[in-house]
Amino acid sequence: xxxxxxxxxxLELLKVLDQGHILExxxxxxxxDKQGLIDQIEVLETSYPGGIxxxxxxxxxLLEASKNNENPYKAYIPSVPEGVQIEIGIINx
Numbered sequence: 001x002x003x004x005x006x007x008x009x010x011l012e013l014l015k016v017l018d019q020g021h022i023l024e025x026x027x028x029x030x031x032x033d034k035q036g037l038i039d040q041i042e043v044l045e046t047s048y049p050g051g052i053x054x055x056x057x058x059x060x061x062l063l064e065a066s067k068n069n070e071n072p073y074k075a076y077i078p079s080v081p082e083g084v085q086i087e088i089g090i091i092n093x
Contacts, residue, residue: 007038014041017056 014022026037045051065071 006042007034010038010041010045013045013052017053019056 011023011026014020014026022037026034029037041052044055048055050057
């Protein structure tokens with residue numbers, strides 16, 4: 001019974017967060033896939049700082065920035081840093 005309560009709570013959270021597209025997919029899924037989705041969302045809720053609400057909020061900000069061609073890393077040029085070649089059994093001094 002507790003599992004059903006958690007499932008209902010998770011589905012209500014998706015509804016509040018305007019994630020209808022996920023709910024549509026959920027409603028078309030079999031029981032195993034439904035439980036898998038609920039499990040994934042519950043993990044996200046407990047592992048992402050601020051839970052799924054903050055995840056959705058952050059995603060919307062990043063998508064809007066991308067749509068507006070905003071990139072905070074635009075001025076940076078990626079490069080491969082110099083490294084050290086390490087060989088097993090040889091001591092470099």
